[in-house]
Amino acid sequence: MSEFVQAVNDGNFAEAVLDSKKPVLVDFWAQWCGPCRTLAPIVAALAQQYAGTARFMKLNVDDNPQLVERYRVQAIPTLILFRDGEEKQRMVGVARKDLIAQAFDAHVGANN
DSSP states (O other): OOSSEEEOOTTTHIIIIITOSSOEEEEEEOTTOHHHHHHHHHHHHHHHHTBTTBEEEEEETTTOHHHHHHTTOOSSSEEEEEETTEEEEEEESOOOHHHHHHHHHHHHOTTO
């Protein structure tokens, strides 16, 4: 993790994600997942870019099966954007930073 990307799990998901006053992007990942490792620096760069306006979380799918099932995550990496406790956008697989930012801005706003 980094100063801009925090770990989230079954125990703190509701407080950190669903109750957040800011939009939250959750990266569903696993240590053994090559594409997840490819996506990690992109998520970290976006987290720094949107610092103060949004929160960025990583959820290890191996350690949190209840959330994987609840959100029907069938492939990783999966990015889910939450706003006001609701899923607003989902992206599966590795995507370019500009495409993730574009999708993010559609729901969050560039400088909200």
